[in-house]
Amino acid sequence: MKIKKPIILFFCIILLCTHALLSQSEKSISLMVQWFPQAQFAGYIVAHEKGFYNEAGVDVTILFSDGTDSPLQEVLDKRIEFCTGWLSQTIKLRSENKPILNICQLLQKSSLMLVAKKESGIETAQDFKNKIVSNWGGDFSIQPIAFFQKQNIQPEVIPQSFRIDGFLVGAIDVTSAMYYNEYHKILQAGIDEDELVSFFFTDYDLNFPEDGIYCREETLQNEPEMCKTFIDATIKGWEYAFQNKEETLDIVMKYCREYHMQTNRSHQRWMLNAIEIAMTYKVEDDPNNWGILQKDDYYTVAEELLHQKLINTIPLYKEFYKDVAHER
């Protein structure tokens, strides 16, 4: 059978138009995370690399902050659509009437902690007296300050760099650490867990949920479907990451190398496991429960912020948080 040329041409045009329409429907958005690539962001990276975003119809560009730029400010400045951030930061912004919305609270458990070496003679927080404690600034200092107040201690606090060298060589007695990162770096510097004394803020009623996904109010208002698609694909990414850890680590390590991160696979494995702990805290392993901002956690953070006079009023929970993942 011989097909006539005009007919072929017609089908070609149809095909091209369809493709163009489909392409247009794939929305290009950007997500900025707080730091360079590491397992802390494995879910997003995996969702991107495994094509979960694309499959869901969103073209996500993941941006990594180098610490000098603020992802939240990038969102507020409308340069990007989504970012990750700590609850304490965003409650402050919200209380300043910034149109920021939490649309998915992933990490349920605070990983921030204080660590001391047993050899420095520290057993309890009361032993911090006359000891040098190092803290990161900003949002990282809220829990320690609250902790010191609760413990009624006033140790000498000095600013902390991003490295733990001061603690390792004994210049600093107590250091702040993220359980998923610095804590393990201490272990990877040859100090055993039983040589350390750890103070997890969650154990002192200071559970400040950390990484959540934020966007502007208008983003959710204008494109709720896109937001839900993005969140669902993200959760799918995390689910995949925890189920396929070694593959995830392959992907994460590839990113780390690209960004010249000074890290290693076992550290990233620790981080992935620690993130999983933080993410499944209170909400079990069921991904259907993931992304919920617990009301009591919200008020724990907000009240502490109020207490430390970092905010004047507590924003309404309902206005601050939209459970996109579980909306119907």
Next chain:
Amino acid sequence: MKDEKVKVKRPLVRKLLLWIGLPLLLVYIIVILFTYFWSGDNALRQMKEYLFELTSHHASMLDGKFLKVSRASMGVADAIDEFSMPTKKELNALMKKKLSENRDIYGMATAFEPFAYNKMKLFSPYVYHSDNEILDVDLTLSYDYTLQDWFMIPKLLGTSYWGEPYFDESSAKILMATYSQPMYKNGKFIGVSTADISLDDLEREMNNIRIMAGHTFIITRTGTFIYHPIKEYMMNESIFSLAEEDDQPELREIGKKMIAGEQGITTFRDVTTGEKSWLVYSPIPDCDWSFAAVIPDKEIMKTVNSMVLKQIIIMVIGLFIILLAILWAAIGITNPIKRLLGFANRISKGDLDEKITGIRGHDEIHELVKAFNKMTYDLKHYISDLTAATKAKESVESELRIARQIQESLLPRIFPPFPDVEEFDLYARNIPAKEVAGDFFDFFMLDDDHIAIIIADVSGKGISAGLFMAVTRTLMKTVCVQGVPPADAMEKANIVLCQDNDACMFTTLFLAIYNIRTGHMHWTNAGHDEPIILSEDGSYRILKTFKDIALGINEFHKYHEGEAQLEIGDKMVLYTDGVLEATSPEQELYGEKRFLKILSENADKTLVEMLDVITEDLDGFQKDNQFDDITILLLKREK
């Protein structure tokens, strides 16, 4: 003469090899096994010591390098402490001088505490190498250095501090490590003096260090690799991260020792190869880092084994040489012995003219050869002497033989002597001993009726006895004449024999003159055994005589004469002492009793038969033990 081949069942060479070679071989096998196990350990220990030394050496070299950098920084700190605060220009000049003096220093900074330098909030001049020139810059333009570890840690510690290496993002983008020396003025902290070392140079240097077929690495005090042949490990992995990733808690323990500044050698599973390897580590004290070498166990064992193998090869060659030496020695011993054996065989065949020559040395073998040669010589002479002696003896023996022949020829040999005479029968038999003895008998007719019968035994043996007997016999023939009484004849003979008898020889002799018609006889006896008269019925009587002394002793002796009568059928038995003194091998004497018994039992037999029986009985009794002549003479009256 050619040596004949001697077949030996168990040759000495084989024996020596078995006795010496085999124990030696066993000892060697034990020694070799011992060497393999013990010497292996020993070689391993030596190897460990060597690696230990080598690693220490490299660590000290590195330490020296770091020390020079830290000294430079200390120099700057000291200068600020000593003098009044230098101007910015002076400070830059001082640092640039230090920089130019030491190419290992990449850059130097003098960072002051806020308001410590001329009331300035922050002040930190920095000089650094850029291509071929030294540039200066103010760090305050880049960042707040007071929050930096290199500033804060020495300030807090109050001591100098080698910081963890980092990628210098601000200028050269190279891996650097910074030494910080806190500065004090009037006991008050005023800032730090720093010196940076480029680890890119270190990497180049480290790449040139070869320790066997292994690799080296350096870890910092946190265990982080700042040099490793796998570039990806550098700054990313620590010895502890590898221990964790490889699930090797032992490696973590090793790492803890390393960062504690310990020195050691241990085995572990190399993470990169998965092979059992040796880890030798030594601290770099100035910066609290640790230098280590990793050598695969198989490489070490290869070296160790080749050392052991060399020893074993030398031993095997030694063993071979010793076995050859034994063989050589054995042949050296057995060859002369073989020649001696052939020699001895020839000697046994009578060849005494040969002499062994060509065996050198002064050992026992040589002495044996000498002894052999002397023995042959002596034997030869002895044999020739013996031959001569034998010849002499043979000549004497032939004389004796002649004497015996003479003696035998003197005795009557034809029996019966008088076949025509019917009145009597006479038989005699002489059984001679080996030597010539002096027995003799004789009988001769004096007239038709009378016969003289003589039996005698000369004293002594040999020729002299034979000659004395011949003389006596001739004499008796001469003196016995018809009509002369036997005693007179005996006296005459005695007188002649006594004369000139210097040898003092004598003879016993019985003489009877018998009347063949009447059976009557006259007799005289010169010390001889008395005759026996035997009747036909077996009864007998001994003829009692006057036992006068033997002839040749006393020339004046008067001999007595007696008479006797033989009835028809009676036999007179004359005999010499050889009969009664015949001795058995058991030294029993034949004796009169046995003689009389055998005579009595055979009285009815003919004279020849009787003689045969007696001879047979005597032979049976004395076997080959006859010492003396035995002579028996039988006379029977027939009518």
